[in-house]
Amino acid sequence: MSIRVQAVDEFYPRDPRDHPPALAPDYKSSLLRAPRHALVALQHSLSEITGPVFHGEELGSLDHDLTRNYARQGSPIGERLIVHGFVRDQNGRPAANTLMEIWQANAGGRYRHRQDQYLAPIDPNFGGCGRALTDENGYYFFRTVKPGPYPWRNRANDWRPAHIHFSLSGAAYAQRLITQMYFEGDPLIAGCPIARSIQDEEQLRGLIAQLDRRTTVPFDSLAYRFDIVLRGRRATLFENRVQTPQEAS
Amino acid sequence: MNPFPFPHPPHMLRETASQTAGPYVHIGLAPQQAGFDVYRNPIGASLLADGLEGQPIVLSGLVLDGAGAPVRDALLEIWQADAHGRYAGPEAAGFRGWARACTDFDKGSYRIDTIKPGRVMGRDGRWMAPHINVWLVARGINLGLHTRIYFADEAEANAVDPVLSLIDGEGRLQTLLARPEGAGDEWVYRFDIHLQGERETVFFEL
Numbered sequence: 001m002s003i004r005v006q007a008v009d010e011f012y013p014r015d016p017r018d019h020p021p022a023l024a025p026d027y028k029s030s031l032l033r034a035p036r037h038a039l040v041a042l043q044h045s046l047s048e049i050t051g052p053v054f055h056g057e058e059l060g061s062l063d064h065d066l067t068r069n070y071a072r073q074g075s076p077i078g079e080r081l082i083v084h085g086f087v088r089d090q091n092g093r094p095a096a097n098t099l100m101e102i103w104q105a106n107a108g109g110r111y112r113h114r115q116d117q118y119l120a121p122i123d124p125n126f127g128g129c130g131r132a133l134t135d136e137n138g139y140y141f142f143r144t145v146k147p148g149p150y151p152w153r154n155r156a157n158d159w160r161p162a163h164i165h166f167s168l169s170g171a172a173y174a175q176r177l178i179t180q181m182y183f184e185g186d187p188l189i190a191g192c193p194i195a196r197s198i199q200d201e202e203q204l205r206g207l208i209a210q211l212d213r214r215t216t217v218p219f220d221s222l223a224y225r226f227d228i229v230l231r232g233r234r235a236t237l238f239e240n241r242v243q244t245p246q247e248a249s
Numbered sequence: 250m251n252p253f254p255f256p257h258p259p260h261m262l263r264e265t266a267s268q269t270a271g272p273y274v275h276i277g278l279a280p281q282q283a284g285f286d287v288y289r290n291p292i293g294a295s296l297l298a299d300g301l302e303g304q305p306i307v308l309s310g311l312v313l314d315g316a317g318a319p320v321r322d323a324l325l326e327i328w329q330a331d332a333h334g335r336y337a338g339p340e341a342a343g344f345r346g347w348a349r350a351c352t353d354f355d356k357g358s359y360r361i362d363t364i365k366p367g368r369v370m371g372r373d374g375r376w377m378a379p380h381i382n383v384w385l386v387a388r389g390i391n392l393g394l395h396t397r398i399y400f401a402d403e404a405e406a407n408a409v410d411p412v413l414s415l416i417d418g419e420g421r422l423q424t425l426l427a428r429p430e431g432a433g434d435e436w437v438y439r440f441d442i443h444l445q446g447e448r449e450t451v452f453f454e455l
Contacts, residue, residue, distance in 0.1 A: 011455075012261070013454075014264065014454065014455070015264070018263050018264045018266055019264075019266055019267045019391070020266065020267065020268070020391040020392065021391065022390070022391055022392065024391060027269075027389070027391070029269075029388050029389030030269075030389045030390070030391060031315075031389075032314040032315035032316050032318075032389070032444070032445060033314050033320070033387065033389035033390055033444050033445065034315075034389075034390075034444070034445065035394070035444060035445055035449055035450075035452050036315075036445055036446075036449060037421075037449055037451070037452075039452050039453055039454035040415055040416060040451055040452070040453050040454065041453070041454045042412060042415075042453050042454065042455055043372055044455065045369070045370075045371045045372055045377065045411075045412075046330075046336055046369055046370065046371075047328070047330075047336075047369060047377070047380070047382050047397075048382075048455050050328075050336040050337070050338070051328065051347075052328065052337060052345050052346060052347035053337065053338075054292065058292060059290070060288060060289050060290065063288060069287055070285075070287055088262065090261050090262045090263070090264060091261070091262075099292070101277045101278055102277055103273065103274070103276040103277025103278075111273045111276060111283075112276060112283065112284070112285055113272075113275065113276055113283045113284065114283065114354075115272060115273070115322070115354065116273065127276075127280070127285060127287045129277045129280055131277075131288075131292075165268075165270065165271065165273075165277055167270075167277060167278060173328045173382055173384070173455075174455045176326070176384055176393060177264075177265065177267060177393075178267060178268065178269075178270045178274075178386055178393060179265055179266060179267055179268045180268040180269075180271075194268060194269060195268075197268075197391055198266045198268075200266075202263070203266040204266065206265055206266060207265070207266060207268070228265045229262045229263060229264050229265045230264065230265070231264055232261070232262075
């Protein structure tokens with residue numbers, strides 16, 4: 001087999017100011033789950049700049065519609081919403097074909113999860129998860145109902161603001177990201193230890209979806225706009241000889 | 250608060266901030282473990298496929314917190330090369346190279362069925378030892394943690410691995426080695442992940 005020379009793009013390093021620190025004492029669960037050693041910095045190899053590829057035909061036609069993908073006898077109860085936006089990289093390029101997976105509580109703030117014991121009831125017509133692939137412009141949309149806030153065991157009277165969890169696979173292992181989307185105007189955001197673990201105001205604002213009246217469907221659904229930025233690739237290249245294992249032996 | 254006059258180049262967007270996956274991550278990423286079915290085709294439950302070349306192996310272990318208690322709500326994903334050291338793509342068609350698993354709600358243990366990867370070329374023409382990239386999230390983890398699984402029975406390859414050579418101290422290096430364990434017909438590697446404490450696993454900044 002021939003020896004190839006391949007130029008491979010690295011990603012911009014993550015800026016720690018863009019993210020919450022591992023140890024955020026007001027968020028009590030982080031105390032025993034944050035590493036105490038410094039992370040070991042890696043220069044990127046093929047292991048970091050490649051990632052799994054997903055195909056549209058792997059998804060069902062209702063996977064992105066949480067108002068219908070678990071409906072048994074009717075529609076879920078709650079405020080009908082469209083959540084949509086663009087996923088880009090740090091260079092502003094569309095992040096196409098990115099697997100997005102979301103999950104959330106129902107309108108009462110209750111999760112369909114065997115560990116959730118909150119007294120608000122389960123909605124028989126609401127599962128609470130959805131998934132989609134971004135299109136060639138990095139665009140995505142989901143239909144859902146607005147999740148309710150809920151209490152959690154942190155400090156004695158902590159309540160999470162309404163939020164939707166977002167998971168993005170990106171195009172490479174190094175871009176993998178999980179975050180949460182909040183709603184414009186929610187007064188619980190300011191006091192939430194998880195939201196406030198982000199120490200940069202601008203970065204926290206970036207997680208707050210804005211009411212989008214132009215996309216709102218009259219007599220049907222309100223719309224919120226939530227754009228996401230994944231890590232971008234550097235313009236500089238390094239050269240990497242790629243061989244087959246047989247050549248090495 | 251920010252000591253730098255021009256902290257972010259104006260032409261570059263800032264990466265969206267991470268937030269914890271929380272305790273109910275299973276709903277979105279592994280609904281069956283949350284206790285319900287919603288998708289006809291769950292993605293990521295298994296890496297094995299018919300006709301896949303290579304030695305099938307089982308990765309299993311515990312995730313533990315700083316008090317030594319099992320983390321029973323963690324989610325792990327792996328990303329690896331095929332048996333010939335090729336990542337998924339045109340050269341490794343039909344191979345996804347990716348899977349996810351959750352720790353169980355009782356013991357905090359996980360299990361992933363996969364194949365042993367081949368060696369992949371690293372930077373500057375140096376071969377990396379066979380390894381599996383691991384990404385871990387859970388309640389209490391604000392930004393997903395990256396680590397690598399190497400194999401204790403690949404001592405020769407591990408000795409020249411460019412990433413393992415970055416790690417100070419034999420004890421820390423040992424935290425990245427999965428150990429073969431006899432378990433009947435299966436080829437099992439044991440890999441515990443310690444989030445904090447004396448045996449804290451090495452985590453990487455990518």
